[in-house]
Amino acid sequence: SFQPTHPLALAPVTSPPHSVDGFVREFLRELNTDSGVTLSRSTVNDQYLSLARAVRHYLSARWLENTRKVRETKAKMVGYLSAEFLLGRQLGNALLATDLEEIAEKALAECGIDIATLRAQEVEPGLGNGGLGRLAACFIDSLATMGVPCIGYGIRYEYGIFRQTFVDGRQVEQPDTWLTLGSPWEFPHPEHAVQVDFGGHTETYVDTDGVERTRWVPGWNVLGMPFNYMVPGYQNGQVNTLRLWSAQATNAFDLPTFNSGDYAEAVRAQTFAENITKVLYPEDSTPQGKELRLQQQYFFVACSIRDFIDRFILDGDVTTLPERVIFQLNDTHPVIAVPELMRVLVDIEKLEWDAAWEITKKCFAYTCHTLLPEALEVWPTELLGRLLPRHLEIIYRINDEFLAEVRAAFPDDEMRARRMSIIAEYPERAVRMAYLATVAGAKVNGVAELHSQLLRDKVLHDFSEYWPEKFTNVTNGVTPRRFMRLANPGLSQLITETLGTGWLTDLERLAELEPYAEDAEFRAAFVRIKEANKTRLYRLLRARDQVALPDDHLLDVMVKRLHEYKRQSLKLLHIVSSYEQIISGKVDPSQVTPRTFVFGAKAAPGYRIAKETIHLINSVAAVINADPLVKDVLKVVFPANYNVTLAETLIPAADLSEQISLAGKEASGTGNMKFALNGALTIGTDDGANVEIRQLVGDEHFFLFGLTEPEVAEVQTAGYRSHEYYEGDPQLKATLDLIASGHFSGGDRTVFEPLVSNLLYDDRFMALADFRSYVEAQARVDAYYADQDAWARSAVLNVARSGFFSSDRSMREYIARIWHTQPLR
Ligand code: GPK
Structure with missing residues (x-):
């Protein structure tokens, strides 16, 4: 000192x-x-x-x-554990x-x-895939703005989400080299590096106090280097921290090998260690179960827990942890933190198991972000036991004690105990991470009302019966600082001129705009801003993608990860159908509402159908944009590499927001909120947070279509045959036939055959079932858009009624119902 x-x-x-x-x-x-x-x-x-x-x-x-x-x-902090933080610039x-x-x-x-x-x-640091990573970034922005102490913990990937390029209309991935020109926002702290162990075995021993204990004898280790980032609150003098971990070798090279002249072999261990944080896995909602991914997950939570204890529990009394921190588990990716904290408390701090478990249960809460079964992570015990033998033992013990409780509560219901087991037995023995999180978490939440309901009723039904008070909903939100003030300065200025300041941190005040929907002058100002935002977007797209766009079209935007459940294919069917009706002479182009369709979407590199869909979008765009017959009425553009930066220019320009997932599949969506807040009208299914958006903005200002979740379940039980919809709807048939004919592939009928067959004979996400309803809703859009004044009124009302979707409100709900933390005084 x-x-x-x-x-x-x-x-x-x-x-x-x-x-x-x-x-x-x-x-x-x-x-x-x-x-x-x-x-x-x-x-x-x-x-x-x-x-x-x-x-x-x-x-x-x-x-x-x-x-x-x-x-x-000694203020209680939120420790937001997330494998992704999609920060944007x-x-x-x-x-x-x-x-x-x-x-x-x-x-x-x-x-x-x-x-x-x-x-x-x-x-931009693209350290996330999509909604889940961007949500984490919005949440830490809101906490800083509200003055609530939070430390975000995550991974400093050397390469973030890949840069997407198109070659002949097909997606080609390039590495995201975000660090090469320098990284002025980070503060490396090599002196606070943490050692992380892997592999080896466990053994029991008699400790100095005569108690028999277990210890882990690891096989290898790496160092975790922290990089700090400031998380500034909005003009309030609060700055929180985001701490991202980077892996380094404990021994840069093996000296004897080096001296013997085998230089490459001498640095092999270093390469191996540094691989852990080399690259973000680009799978969104479809984890691949790769060993390196589990290494990433354990690496960052082990660093974070050690770090928190060392830096904030200065007197070393770990029994005070629940008063000092609540670790929020952002999906299952950080759930290995649960056995890690148990290991630290029992093996290192030498607490009794029961005391450690009481502490652990208070230190974690779990947010689930999905309903897709394939997105729920499971780790084979073979893999987990090889990489983290002590953690597997701890998980087994947690499970044994938990199942004993369940059996006591439900005697003679062995099926229930098996269903609820943290350990799955088929198709291989594996740890169900969502169940582990649910058992350990003080609270479990979904991310929109419908999603939380389906979690309780379906995905985690047995658990919600057993612990009804554990389950809660917190509907997602987005930060208005980035997605209104920074992205849409024109609209923000109009709002400030109208309402005065203060609304940016109190977004429900947008409701005060409601009377201005009836004010012609206000609407005119609003429309001018929308037009200026379109001009700004088109200028950007001309420079960035060499496309020229007409500025008098309805701008129809679908931007999100490419996934079958989100149904970019349904959007395509609508576009191709509009086109087919014109070229077949069924509709005169002069009768068509001129539209520009914009797509933005990355596909996971190994996701075949998703990549073929990208190829089809680009092929349809090439044909339509080159066809003189539709030149004034249809344009399709797909700028490559959709990211936060592009979103900030795209969203404020949109007239129509496409939120068309199959009901019951999109947990929440957050893009839907950004569009509404920027005055786009939504065409959407009754899914995720669309439900709440529609309830708030009102049915007259939202284009609803499609099956509801209970209807989807019903059709599925009855047996869904998409082919019947094709046979029964001439417009749908003509649309699919045009794609199958090779019209968009230079006459080659094989290119899009797999996509067409998939829709005709499988169609897991029922695009064909919703086609009729969708095109009818689109016709309502056209009719409504013809009345520019009515449209502008609805757009203003969308803004005025969307204040609920601020992430500040989400944070207030987490604080009140889950975290119980206080703003720093
Ligand atoms: C959900 F399961 C996952 C995932 O792996 N990645 C991801 O981005 C999304 N999500 C949901 O798909 C969205 O509905 C939701 O709004 C978002 O997480 C944030 O909760």
Whole structure:
């Protein structure tokens, strides 16, 4: 410990002056001192990095102060454990949080630099696949904005979600090299590295106190290096931390081997260790059960639990953990944290099993994000036992004690005990991670009303019967700072001019816009903003994808991961059907509402049908866009590499939001909320949070179609034969026949045969069953859009009635019903 005497060293850390001059000074100091270049010789990248670091200076003081306060006051924290944080670009958010947007723009202008150029230089950290990872990013933004102490724990993947390119209309994946030009937002802390063990075996021994205990004798280990990121609250001086872990070898190389001249062999262990955090698995909702993925999962939660105890339980009394932290399990990916905490408490801290279990049950809560059976992770005991032998033993014991309870509560119901077992026996013995999380978690929640209901009634039915009070719902939300203020400055300004400030952190205040839906002047201003957002999007797409788009079309957008249950194929059937009706002469093009359809979607690299669907979308786009007959009325564009950055330009421009999953399959959806908040109308099924959006905005302002979840269940029980829908609906038949004919594949009938066959003979997600209802709803869209005034009124009402979908509200519900934490005073 050291003894400073200089007054500056004794004073609290301060922020630089909030002025143009002050900012210029910070920027130039970074450029000259840290980048080591003069302004005149600097590159755009030098300037971007220096700008980012200059903005950071304005957050440091509050960050250090917050961290100190949490330690000192022993405030209870949220530990948000997530394998994914899909952050999006950081610069805009940091400038907004510090209220430096104007100052920085002027300061850079005085240095001869256009800040827009520097903003465009940032490569977004794509450390997530889709909704689940983006939700984590929204949640930590809201917690910081509400001043609730939270530490996000995750993985610093060296390569995030792949960069998507198209070659001949087919998806080709490129590595996401987000770190190569520098990473100005992170603070590495090698001195806080944590050792993580794997493999080996367990053994019992008699401890010094005479008690027989178990110990794990690991086979190998790696180091976890923390990288900290600031999570700034919106203009409130609060800064929380996101800590992402990177794997490193404990021994860089094997010296004897190195000395013997086999250099490659000498560094093999290093390569092996560093593989753990090399790349994000690009499967969304379909885990592949790969050993490296389990290594990733254990790696980051082991680091995080050790880290939390070392840094926040300063007196070493681990029995106080439940007063200091609640670890939220973002899906099953971090659930191995449960046996890990038990191992730490029992084997290392030497607590009795029962005492450790009481603590553990209070420290975790579990959020489920899916209803698809194939998305529920199970780990074969063979694999888990080989990688984490002690953890498997602990899981067995948790399960034994749990099943003993169940058998006591339900004597003579052995089937129930088997159904509820954490260990599945078929098709191989495996650990059901969702069950482990449910048994250990203080609370279990779904992510929208319908989803939570289906969790209770179906996926976790036995558990909800046994512990009804454990189950709760928290409907997802999105951060209005990024998805309104940053993405849609025009609309945000109009709202502020109308309502004054304050709505961005109190989004229910959007309800005050309701009367303005009847105000022609307000509607006109709203429509002008929508048009400007379209122009901005089309300018971007021209530069980015070399496509030119007409600006007088209805803009119809479907952006989300490519997955059969989300039914991009149903959207395609609608487009092809509109096209077919024109080229076959059934409909005159002059009768058609001009539409531009935009898709954005990445497919998991190994997901064949998804990739073929991408190929079909691109092929349909190529044919339609080149056909003079439909030139003024139909356009289809599929910009490659949909990501958070593109979403921020796309969503504010949309007129129509496509939320067309099969009812009962989309847990919540969050894109649906972003569109409504930006004044798009939704065409959607009764699924996920669509249900709540429709209830709030009103049926007249939402285009509902499709089977309901109970109807889906009924049709499935009766036996679904998609072929019958094809036979029974001439329009559907003509549509599928056109695809099958080779019209979109240069006459080659084989190219899309698998897709067509899949729809005709399997169609697991019932696209054909919903086709009729969907095209009818689309006809209602066309008719409604013809009345531009009515449409604008509905769009305004969508904004006014969507305040509920702020992630601030989601966080308030987690706090009240699950976490029981307090804002930092
Ligand atoms: C659900 F199971 C998963 C998954 O692996 N990845 C993922 O993004 C999504 N999700 C759901 O599909 C969405 O409905 C939901 O809004 C989102 O998680 C956030 O809860």
